Structure formats: structure tokens, C-alpha cells
Amino acid sequence: MALPKRIIKETERLVAEPVPGIEAVPHEDNLRYFDVSIHGPAQSPYEGGVFKLELFLPEDYPMTPPKIRFLTKIYHPNIDRLGRICLDVLKANWSPALQIRTILLSIQALLGAPNPDDPLANDVAQRWKEDEPGAIATAREWTQKHAAP
Amino acid sequence: MSKAKVPRNFRLLEELEKGEKGLGAESCSYGLDDGDDIMMSNWTGTILGPPHSAHENRIYSVRIHCSEQYPEQPPSVTFISRVNLPCVDQTTGAVDATKLPCLAQWRYEYTMEHVLVELRRSMGIPQNKKLPQPPEGSTF
Numbered sequence: 001m002a003l004p005k006r007i008i009k010e011t012e013r014l015v016a017e018p019v020p021g022i023e024a025v026p027h028e029d030n031l032r033y034f035d036v037s038i039h040g041p042a043q044s045p046y047e048g049g050v051f052k053l054e055l056f057l058p059e060d061y062p063m064t065p066p067k068i069r070f071l072t073k074i075y076h077p078n079i080d081r082l083g084r085i086c087l088d089v090l091k092a093n094w095s096p097a098l099q100i101r102t103i104l105l106s107i108q109a110l111l112g113a114p115n116p117d118d119p120l121a122n123d124v125a126q127r128w129k130e131d132e133p134g135a136i137a138t139a140r141e142w143t144q145k146h147a148a149p
Numbered sequence: 150m151s152k153a154k155v156p157r158n159f160r161l162l163e164e165l166e167k168g169e170k171g172l173g174a175e176s177c178s179y180g181l182d183d184g185d186d187i188m189m190s191n192w193t194g195t196i197l198g199p200p201h202s203a204h205e206n207r208i209y210s211v212r213i214h215c216s217e218q219y220p221e222q223p224p225s226v227t228f229i230s231r232v233n234l235p236c237v238d239q240t241t242g243a244v245d246a247t248k249l250p251c252l253a254q255w256r257y258e259y260t261m262e263h264v265l266v267e268l269r270r271s272m273g274i275p276q277n278k279k280l281p282q283p284p285e286g287s288t289f
Contacts, residue, residue: 033156059153067159071187081185082162 003031007057010100022104024055032057036068036104040147041112045139046074049147053083053107055100065094066103075135075142077116077125085110086120154257157219161189164260177265179213190215193229194265199273203282204232211244211268213261223255226264231283234271242289244268 011031014024021039026032036053040046052071058064068090070083078086089098089106119125128135155163168179179194192213198204210229216222228242236248246252251259251267271277 027156030154030156032153054156054158056156056159057153058155067162069158069162073187082165082189083187084162 004061006062007032014101019101019105022108024100024104032061034100038104038108038111040143041108044112045136046076046111046143046147048149049143050149051111051147055104057100062096062098065090065098066100068103068107073142073146075124075139076111077114077119077121077128077135078110080120084120086118157215157217158189160220160260161215164262165189167262173262174266176269177262179261179265188217192224192261194226194261196265196269196272199269199278202273202278203280204272204278207282207285211265213264215261220257220259223252223259224261224264226252226268227289229288231287231289232272233280233282234268234277236268236271240289 011026021041022036024034024036026034034055036055038051038053040049040051049072051074053068054071055066055068057066068085070079070085072083074083080086085107087106087110089095089103114128116125116128124135127138164179165181167173171178173179176197176199177194179192181189182191182193192215194211194213196209196211198207198209208230209232212227212229214225214227216225223246225246226244228237228244231242233239236245237243238245244252246255249264249267249271251263
């Protein structure tokens with residue numbers, strides 16, 4: 001199947017000019033399907049962890065956003081138990097002007113700035129609001145346990 | 150030109166969301182066994198027995214397993230509830246994939262819902278709908 005030029009360009013640029021702390025490699029047998037890893041941002045509870053994600057560009061990309069989820073377990077109010085991510089730019093605020101690169105940067109930023117007021121994982125968000133130091137400690141433990149590089 | 154091929158995990162996420170929202174067939178439902186199972190391999194489905202058959206008003210549970218090769222390969226399906234159907238092994242409850250057309254002629258775009266709907270249909274076809282059935286609520 002012919003891959004749209006836009007996807008080819010984006011992939012080339014991801015490889016040629018990688019974003020620091022982010023890797024995205026397409027599967028050989030499905031060039032719309034990427035293995036992604038994101039390094040936890042410094043000064044966040046995810047620091048030191050490398051998180052694996054998977055990303056898929058649907059048929060009508062870039063008219064619809066990429067699909068993306070975490071494969072590594074992570075304790076975060078905006079990421080649920082199946083690794084699904086609550087992020088505006090992946091839903092209502094998606095625009096075809098955004099790219100794989102910008103989305104991955106947004107996810108990295110989300111790790112640095114959890115938003116318990118717009119939760120996907122309700123139990124985590126509630127704890128984040130009631131006992132932030134405790135929640136951060138758990139996020140750190142999970143990072144060590146599940147995201148060790 | 151063929152369409153973009155949705156990888157296994159994103160396909161299963163789509164099926165999960167459809168199942169959770171109850172967007173599928175009214176008479177069948179399915180859900181993930183373990184909400185922490187990142188690979189989404191094991192599911193439980195339910196089938197409401199079709200009307201005007203020995204299955205009317207019965208609710209059957211089935212176990213569905215989606216391997217790493219799903220949806221290249223069909224899921225494996227096993228009845229938990231006892232049922233007397235030609236495609237179901239009467240000792241184990243396993244559905245014989247060679248005897249259910251959607252499994253025997255599996256296609257990438259078929260879903261777990263397809264399988265449940267077809268199992269329900271097979272309960273209601275003339276040669277099966279009057280088969281004697283084990284006591285309601287018994288299990289394999």
C-alpha cells in the first residue's frame with residue numbers, strides 16, 4: 001500500500017532529527033505503526049524511567065489524530081490502566097497541523113505536569129488531589145518497578 | 150489500494166470501547182476479564198438466547214481468548230455455560246472453529262462481536278433451535 005507523502009516525511013524527520021528523550025521507530029511490516037519510547041522528564045516522578053508506547057496513524061490521518069497508548073505501566077492521573085491517555089490534542093483539539101513529533105512532546109510534557117482536574121484514572125487523580133506527596137511517591141515507585149531502562 | 154491495517158492492540162481497544170459503550174448488538178455483550186491486562190488477551194462474552202427457541206431467556210457466558218496473532222487469527226471461544234450445539238464440544242465447552250463459519254472463514258475485519266452474534270444465530274436456526282438443552286445455569 002502506498003504510504004501518504006506526509007507520513008513518509010514525518011518518519012524521515014523523526015529519524016534524522018530525533019527529539020531528545022523520545023524515540024519512534026516504525027514497524028517494518030506496518031509503516032503506520034510505531035514503537036515509541038519516552039524518557040521521563042527531569043524533576044518529575046518519572047525521571048530515570050523509559051516508557052514504552054505504541055502509536056498508530058489511522059487511515060484518515062492527519063484528518064484524525066494518531067492513536068497512542070502506554071505499554072509500560074505508569075501511575076499518572078491522565079493515563080488509565082490500559083495505558084490510554086487523556087490529552088486534549090489527541091481528541092477535540094487535534095489539528096492536522098500537529099504532527100507525531102508534537103504529540104510525543106505533548107505526552108512528555110504531560111508526564112512533567114500531571115493534571116488531576118481532567119482525569120482519566122479517577123482513583124489516581126483523587127489521590128493526587130488529596131495526598132500529592134503520597135501520589136508522587138507511588139509514581140516514583142512505579143517508575144522504578146516498571147520503567148527501569 | 151488496501152486500507153491502513155489497524156494493529157492488534159488498537160483493534161482490541163476499539164472493540165473494548167464499543168463493548169463498554171454498548172454500541173454493539175443488543176443481544177450480545179463482552180468485556181475484558183482483567184482491566185489491568187495491557188495485552189487485552191482474555192475476555193468474557195454473554196449471549197442472550199434467541200426467542201422462539203430452547204434458548205429463549207437464557208443467558209450464556211463464553212470465554213474468549215485473543216492470541217498475539219489476533220486478528221490475523223480468530224479468537225478461541227469456550228462456553229462457560231452448558232449448551233447443546235453441534236459446534237460446541239460437550240466435554241469442554243470449546244467452540245469447534247471448523248463448525249462455525251465465521252471462525253472457519255475468519256477475516257481480519259471480523260470482531261469478537263461477529264463471533265457472538267453468529268453463535269446466537271446458530272442457536273436459532275431450524276435444525277438447532279429445538280435441540281434438548283442442559284439445565285439452565287449449569288456450567289462446563
